[in-house]
Amino acid sequence: MNDDGLRCGCAGATVWFTGLPGSGKTAVARALASTLRARRHRVELLDGDARHATLPTGPTRDDPGRHAERTGLAAEVLARNGFLTLVSATAPGADSRAAVRRGHEATGTPYVEIHLDAPQSVCDKRRSAREAAGPAAGPTAADAAYEPPAEPDLRLATHHMSVAESAAAVYALLADKGVVRSRCDETSDRLLLDPDPGPDPHAGQGTWNL
Secondary structure (H helix, E strand, C coil): CCCCCCCCCCCEEEEEEEECCCHHHHHHHHHHHHHHHCCCCCCEEEHHHHHHHCCCHHHHHHHHHHHHHHHHHHHHHHHHHHCEEEEEEECCCCHHHHHHHHHHHCCCCCCEEEEEEHHHHHHHHHHHHHHHCCCCCCHHHHHHHCCCCCCEEEEECCCCCCCHHHHHHHHHHHHHHCCCCCHHHHHHHHHHHHHCCCCCCCCCCCCCCC
16 A cells, blocks of 8 residues: 555544435545545545445345445455545444444544434435436345434434535544544645645545445
């Protein structure tokens, strides 16, 4: 892994976005990723729901809990190696999400759970609009009964907040927890004011479908 992105020296962490399909998980994660990359953090996006939709029929596809734990393991490895890993995955079962948190705690890897809390009716409208724009992906883990987290690190009412507002709230939480630090922001502000700071080594990265 290339260390060029660790200009501020901040450690890695996993930020897990959970919520009903259509609650805005991927949109908020992508917006947050843009902010973090602008501040010279190493960032990876794991889209668990997209990956699940492509799996062939079998034990992993039929067991969303197992898939969530596999995604959590991938996130933990990335975070342990210095990446801010943003996971957008419904992970409908509370037990599987708890297992992911325990896996991070076992290695001392920071883990932050964000619940995007939007009403089912709002999420259904968003999903319908998305499916009208293209072919439906078919049944996914997201179609299993969803168990909302009882005590997430942050709960966002995304039917009342814009994507930018939601991403800003998550960034503020990460700063409060020390996952991102003010001195990192000061360093990045100087870099952004530099007329020729050099290419961002992560600018071309896309979403990881894991």
